[in-house]
Amino acid sequence: MKKSVLALSVLTSLVVATSSVAQPANSQKQAESATELRQSIFKLLGSNMGALGAMAKGKIPLDAAVVETNSTRINQLSLMIADYTRVDTSKFDVKTEALAKIWQEPEHFSKDINNLTVASSALMVAAKSGDEGAIKKAIGGVGKTCGGCHDDFKKD
Known part of the structure; x- marks a missing residue:
């Protein structure tokens, strides 16, 4: 099961990454709309990571069902x-914290997206196992991919 989930995730990520060719916004209105939608995705990611981070740090009890849902x-x-x-x-x-590097370094950005897809797939598998150590380690893996992308593509 673990290998099939990860293999599917990797295959899907490669398809997503290779199909992502950026086009410049045509107008201020389009740029603002695209920014708002992009920020929505990242807000949802953050809201799902919040509880996971708190569980990994022992601030709230680990709940494998919540981990599975959020992952x-x-x-x-x-x-x-x-x-x-x-x-x-x-x-x-x-108004954005996104750096232009997202579009200047598309291969690097796609690689980081793929890393998040793979890490979240591993967390899904760990959550199903119920093994607290494996879950916390996998949460750390997801957090590391988020932080790496922030370091490279988000303003401080």
Whole structure:
């Protein structure tokens, strides 16, 4: 089961990454709309990571069912990132923390998206196992992919 979930995730991520070719926004209005949609994906990712981080740090009790739900959501959202970053808004004055590197380094950005997809798939598997150690380690893996992307593609 574990290998099939990860293999499917990797295959899906490669399809997503290779199909993501950014196009510049045509207008301020389009740039603002694209920014709002892109930020929505990342807000949802953050809301699902919040509880996981608290569980990994022992601030709240670990709940494998919540981990499974949240990791599934994170995985699904990871598959949407390429679509919602397809419009290059870097030439417009939009309120964003996204760096232009997203569109200047598409292979690097796609690799980071793929890393999140794979890490969230591993967390889904760990959650199903119920093994607290494996779950916490897998949460750390997802957090590491989020942090790595923030380091490279988000303003401080």
